[in-house]
Amino acid sequence: MENRIKKHAGGRPSKYQDTFPNSLIKFFSIPLSYSKLKSRITFKNGDVKEEFIDKANNIPFFSGWCLKNDITQVMFDRWVNPEDEYFKEELFMAYKKCQKLQEAFIVNNVFQYNANPAMGIFTLKNVAGWRDEQHIKAEGFENKIYIVNNLKEYVESVRSVSPASDKITR
Secondary structure, three states, X not given: OOOOOOOOOOOOOOOOOOOHHHHHHHHHOOOOEEEEEEEEEEOOOXXXXXXXXXXXXXXXXXXXXXXXXXXXXXXXXXXXOOOOOOOOHHHHHHXXXXXXXXXXXXXXXXXXXXXXXXXXHHHHHHHOOOOOOOOXXXXXXXXXXXXOOOHHHHXXXXXXXXXXXXXXXX
16 A cells, blocks of 8 residues: 555646747737738839828737637736746746737827727727726715704705705706
8 A cells, every 4th residue: 555656746747938038029029010002003114103002901819829829818818927836937037028019019100090099999908908088077065975863853954055945846
């Protein structure tokens, strides 16, 4: 009984490689756009005139990098989560940098009219945490919110603010 074989902890080992942080930064460090041939005109004398247009590159996403490197999104999320046992500090620092690169990529493409502004806004809300702010100005009762526990006290406070009305109308 003393010669028992130790059991394996279970699961397959992580596919993490030390090259992943640099690979991630390289994946997100792409140019905003590329030139595409729009038209080519050949004149009778043999001269050629080419006209190019700028096209937006595809937005880099973390899921795309995971597919390229044959890892799951779940495992990637564990590597960049500081509270997880599989946390990788180097990859986490690259991840934070790539979040900013991704945000800048989307914003710059929208400002240069390479991408639809509505698409840019929705994408930034989803991947960069952008939110709409609503500014609400409260008026009346000196900007206080009343919690009505006793109707009689509430009526008296309303009358003290506005003594013109002795009746409460519905």
